Amino acid sequence: MSAAVVLPLRRWILDLAATAVLGGVALAGMWPTFAGGSYLPAAIGGIVLGLAIAAVCAWRGWGMLITAGVTVAVYFLLGGALALPHTALFGVIPTLDTWQRLALGTVTSWKQMLTTVAPVSASDGHLLVPFLVGLFGTVLTASLALRLRNVAWALLPAGVMLMLAILLGTPEPAFPLAQGLVFAVLAIAWLALRQLWDPHNAAVSVSEINPARAARMRMRRLLAGAAVLAIAAGAGVATSAVAQPVQPRHVFRDVVIPPFDVRDYPSPLQSFRKNVRDQSAKTLFTVQGLPKGARIRIGVMDQFDGMVYNVTDGGPDSSSAFTPLRSNMSPDAKGLPVTLKVEIGEYSGVWLPDVGAVSDIVFTGDRADELRRSAFYNPATGTAVVTSKLATGDTYTVDTIMPASVEDRQLADVDFGKVPLPTQSNVPEELTSLAAETVSGAETPIEQVRALETFLAEGGFFSHGLEGEVLSRAGHTAERISTLVGGDQMIGDDEQYAVAMALLAREVDIPARVVMGYYPDEERAGDATFDATGDDVHAWVEVNFAGIGWMSFDPTPPEDKVPNDQNTKPKADPKPQVLQPPPPPQEPVDLPPTLPDDRKGEEETFDVLGLIGIILAVGGIVLGILLLVAAPFIVVGAWKAATRRARRNAAEPTDRISGGWDEVTDRAVDYGARLDTGGTRIEEGATLAATLELPRAARLAERADAVIFGPDDPTPEDVEAFWAEVDVIVGGLGADAGFFRRLRARLSLRSLLGGTAVGARLAEWRDAAIARRGSRPETIGRRTRQPSTSPLESERS
Numbered sequence: 001m002s003a004a005v006v007l008p009l010r011r012w013i014l015d016l017a018a019t020a021v022l023g024g025v026a027l028a029g030m031w032p033t034f035a036g037g038s039y040l041p042a043a044i045g046g047i048v049l050g051l052a053i054a055a056v057c058a059w060r061g062w063g064m065l066i067t068a069g070v071t072v073a074v075y076f077l078l079g080g081a082l083a084l085p086h087t088a089l090f091g092v093i094p095t096l097d098t099w100q101r102l103a104l105g106t107v108t109s110w111k112q113m114l115t116t117v118a119p120v121s122a123s124d125g126h127l128l129v130p131f132l133v134g135l136f137g138t139v140l141t142a143s144l145a146l147r148l149r150n151v152a153w154a155l156l157p158a159g160v161m162l163m164l165a166i167l168l169g170t171p172e173p174a175f176p177l178a179q180g181l182v183f184a185v186l187a188i189a190w191l192a193l194r195q196l197w198d199p200h201n202a203a204v205s206v207s208e209i210n211p212a213r214a215a216r217m218r219m220r221r222l223l224a225g226a227a228v229l230a231i232a233a234g235a236g237v238a239t240s241a242v243a244q245p246v247q248p249r250h251v252f253r254d255v256v257i258p259p260f261d262v263r264d265y266p267s268p269l270q271s272f273r274k275n276v277r278d279q280s281a282k283t284l285f286t287v288q289g290l291p292k293g294a295r296i297r298i299g300v301m302d303q304f305d306g307m308v309y310n311v312t313d314g315g316p317d318s319s320s321a322f323t324p325l326r327s328n329m330s331p332d333a334k335g336l337p338v339t340l341k342v343e344i345g346e347y348s349g350v351w352l353p354d355v356g357a358v359s360d361i362v363f364t365g366d367r368a369d370e371l372r373r374s375a376f377y378n379p380a381t382g383t384a385v386v387t388s389k390l391a392t393g394d395t396y397t398v399d400t401i402m403p404a405s406v407e408d409r410q411l412a413d414v415d416f417g418k419v420p421l422p423t424q425s426n427v428p429e430e431l432t433s434l435a436a437e438t439v440s441g442a443e444t445p446i447e448q449v450r451a452l453e454t455f456l457a458e459g460g461f462f463s464h465g466l467e468g469e470v471l472s473r474a475g476h477t478a479e480r481i482s483t484l485v486g487g488d489q490m491i492g493d494d495e496q497y498a499v500a501m502a503l504l505a506r507e508v509d510i511p512a513r514v515v516m517g518y519y520p521d522e523e524r525a526g527d528a529t530f531d532a533t534g535d536d537v538h539a540w541v542e543v544n545f546a547g548i549g550w551m552s553f554d555p556t557p558p559e560d561k562v563p564n565d566q567n568t569k570p571k572a573d574p575k576p577q578v579l580q581p582p583p584p585p586q587e588p589v590d591l592p593p594t595l596p597d598d599r600k601g602e603e604e605t606f607d608v609l610g611l612i613g614i615i616l617a618v619g620g621i622v623l624g625i626l627l628l629v630a631a632p633f634i635v636v637g638a639w640k641a642a643t644r645r646a647r648r649n650a651a652e653p654t655d656r657i658s659g660g661w662d663e664v665t666d667r668a669v670d671y672g673a674r675l676d677t678g679g680t681r682i683e684e685g686a687t688l689a690a691t692l693e694l695p696r697a698a699r700l701a702e703r704a705d706a707v708i709f710g711p712d713d714p715t716p717e718d719v720e721a722f723w724a725e726v727d728v729i730v731g732g733l734g735a736d737a738g739f740f741r742r743l744r745a746r747l748s749l750r751s752l753l754g755g756t757a758v759g760a761r762l763a764e765w766r767d768a769a770i771a772r773r774g775s776r777p778e779t780i781g782r783r784t785r786q787p788s789t790s791p792l793e794s795e796r797s
Helices: 009-034 040-060 064-083 096-114 128-147 151-167 176-196 199-208 211-242 268-278 368-373 430-438 445-459 478-486 494-507 599-648 653-670 681-691 695-708 716-733 739-746 757-772 791-796
Strands: 285-288 296-301 336-344 349-352 357-364 375-378 383-390 395-402 460-462 490-492 512-518 529-532 537-545 549-553
Touching: 009 040, 009 128, 009 151, 009 176, 040 064, 040 128, 064 096, 064 128, 096 128, 128 151, 151 176, 268 296, 268 349, 268 494, 268 512, 268 537, 296 349, 296 383, 357 368, 357 375, 368 375, 368 383, 430 445, 430 478, 430 494, 445 460, 445 494, 445 537, 445 549, 478 490, 478 494, 490 494, 494 512, 494 537, 599 653, 653 681, 653 695, 653 716, 653 739, 681 695, 695 716
Parallel strands: 460 490
Antiparallel strands: 285 336, 285 529, 296 512, 336 395, 349 383, 357 395, 375 383, 512 537, 537 549
């Protein structure tokens, strides 16, 4: 246990206040991350608790280990109330769930916040990050400030807090000018005041300068420091006014690898015909609370490559960007709030059924945590994905906003919306002229969309191609769509007609996409519970209108509109009859295979093994670097330890006593003592007593001479008592020294390679040479001794 820290009251106030303000300025950078001050209770609470821990531990003189233990205990006792109140009893008392989240949050909370699109929600457990930074950063900063003479060391953890707030935040800074300026000015002022109030400086001023002059010098320093701060602040403000950054700053969020890639999963539209054929009588899932006219979607597809209309994830600037689930995912949505309860039946797959502008998805049941961790949502399209796959019995609640219905007359003067969409490729060439001809008579955007819808719905016929129905091939490749619109009759189902309308619309610059989902027929619309089966699967088209959003359109003919004779029945809407040859020869693109049942397991195994390998490789490299850096220090420590053991275990008792004194002088040399080679022990003891304020060293030197030159050899008890005194003196050398001075002494090479060490080795060689000649040397141990003038030594001679 260290000695208690005794400081003037103003030092306590200065250090604690400066730490609090620096921590607050640093954590202010998280304001954009949370889109407001919802994180402030956790951040400020962490700072206050950190100040209290540092002050109490410094006052009581508790060491590093006790301080760390107190910090961890406070984290688990009060972390629930400040960072995870929704898991605590009455919002204050921690529960087992709270402690589990606190323990895991020290590792996982950073990743969760970085992989969640900002602004993040405080209710999703993200408050752990500002609380952790505030608590542990403040404990380090305040502890170093209160315990060390040089306050510059305390600025290191404070600077780390500032960098973490920036790197964990967003590219848009919170208060860049104020934050940086206040932090720099406060740090400089803290350094200046600490230097001005340093007792050593004050003592020098009083002893060497008269009081009046000392007071004037202090005032001059204070005014000069204030002037420097004012000039720096003014220069910073002036520079920032004309030197705005050209590019946004880069943060960790920009380089985090997305944990989800939608391209790993086949398009939901590829399973359309399978739903109709194999699951027509199966209850796939049940929805409670579905409003009348609402449609359940499982996938929104906005990219066509000639083989499949697929869901895309082109990043934040595209029409689709998937992110982990969070609260309030549609903050700008307007309409009727609705809560739906969904229970999965025989439905399986990764595409999660949802409705409207989803605000929150809460999983319940035994797999709630697993589903939550593997769920991703695209706010732009409303598509949700669960990579761990849905299974029978899974349940969840959807909080969503249902937009108000819009009639065509309300869209009479509304233009199409400007939304980014992926580029289409391998679109049948005939669709360009067909789309232009179809919308040529339309005057408004809504009339253009209705013209395309009517052309397909009224000019085509419906067939799933099942047993007993007119032949209708599945799929929606470029060849299939070309056959649909280029044949004598258009025959297909939702899959072909929705894709055809979307492609036609995109050819005339109408922002359109394909949606697949489920909705009840007119007889069941508005029922309290909707049991979705394969018969309820549909595909439709959504078109974006400025200021309105995405509107649904149904280009599929009625199911009862079937051709009586597909060889003779004409089309309802004539168009140029041009014999279309097959598409130009090209390498066919293989359809993405249906996801195997064991695919996820294989991928997970590979990822886990790869991750373990990376961790081991990085750990090995880091360990090797640390060992390489620490090698000199390990060698020095081992060398000194070996020397000490050799001295204490010497064969002759007198050599053990002499070695004990050598241990004292070696450690004194490491702490900066200057000992002349060839001096007697009495002289060395006097030097240590004067330079290092060790009066016990002088008495130990006399005791060593008395034992060594006494009439009898020292007993083992004498040796143990002598070495006990050696340990007390050596331990006292670092009692009043700071941490870094003790570290420097332990790593010093002066006692081994310099100082008195060379003389020690020469003396030992000389002793050996004299002994071989049969003469008694005047050396004992390692140094050449001058003839002693003490009566005891004269009698011994």
